Amino acid sequence: MTSVLRAVVVGGGMVGAACADVLARHGARVTVVESGAVGGGATAAGMGHLVVMDDSPAQLALTARSLELWEDLAPSLPASAEYRPSGTIWVASDDEELEAVAPKQAAYREAGREADLLDAPALARLEPALRDGLAGGLRVPGDRVVYAPVAAAFLLERSGAALIRGKAVALDDSGVRLAGGQHLSADLIVVAGGIGSLELLPELPLRQRKGHLLITERRAPSVHHQLVELGYLKSAHASDDDSVAFNVQPRPTGQLLIGSSRQFDQPDSGLDWALLRRMLARARDFLPELGDLAALRIWTGQRCATPDHLPIVGPHPQRTTVFVATGHEGLGITTALGTAELLAAQVFGTPSALSAFDFGVERFRPEVAHA
């Protein structure tokens, strides 16, 4: 008789829910421990943009594979998950940025994703609300948008996992200890607690990276794709300084969701008005009509960042029963399904092309060893 694998997943965000789902589909008996609301962490704070990004070959493989997995999942999702095609246009401000578009297009196509070059007139035709004088862009029609808290709740429910409302405070070789003293026995523990993972595994090289989002009132200028400036990667990742980038998502309600900002090590949830003003000025620079619009709601969330902007997915080097699935920074909605597939490949030996890339915690060996 074969015994059933008992798995405990710490964290009921998008990543934990996707991991619970994949473990259950491989026959594990899964318990999810969540100290707050399912999908209520970074998952609820994000834009839900399902986007292929090519910052590195590993990131391109992970995001492209994840988009395929979202496409497979889409017919099962409830309507309230608001999964819909949006497509992305990466907007080039000047000729220098436009020159960088051809290799980007080639990379996307190699990864199996459609991508079309846009010259200035084509960009203006597709998105007339953008200001004059932009150089063009790259359209990626297969990118999507999802309302992630609902998708997370759906996957968790589909997994049949037992949900325990409580805080995991310690891990040992035989399971997870909760704040109230209860001990959950487990053969496998998956730490998917977003930035909360640091409390359980302080040796992980994770930093919180705060972001602001704003949603406008309903009479926003008409935008047809998720629009992101091509300078996004530069401004998002280049340094430790506070940064903003143009990133706008049209909502079916006639509103616009406007991002995005990045700030390291700002644990409070309060608004930074100076940074917000910078973020909105950036958005207005691309969409001049935004100047007349009122904000309906503004909020912040905490991304969980690693030094190389790739998530950590894999076994903990010192703890035999512990796997880590965190550090997804600004891409955890997109990459949750690829993460889960990679986790299954590592736990059950199932195939995944993602295994060819290094997502393990040991790539940060010096930090882990000296933490």
Ligand SMILES: Cc1cc2nc3c(=O)[nH]c(=O)nc-3n(C[C@H](O)[C@H](O)[C@H](O)COP(=O)(O)OP(=O)(O)OC[C@H]3O[C@@H](n4cnc5c(N)ncnc54)[C@H](O)[C@@H]3O)c2cc1C
């Ligand atoms: C402003 C902003 C915009 C974003 N936009 C996008 C986007 O457009 N596309 C995209 O792909 N990604 C986006 N992201 C990133 C994305 O939201 C995150 O990468 C993703 O939600 C991470 O999911 P997670 O499950 O790892 O973490 P979380 O959603 O934070 O979930 C972790 C859960 O674990 C629980 N937890 C933690 N510790 C414990 C413990 N000890 N015991 C019990 N429970 C615990 C927490 O309560 C939480 O619910 C954005 C993020 C921000 C902040």
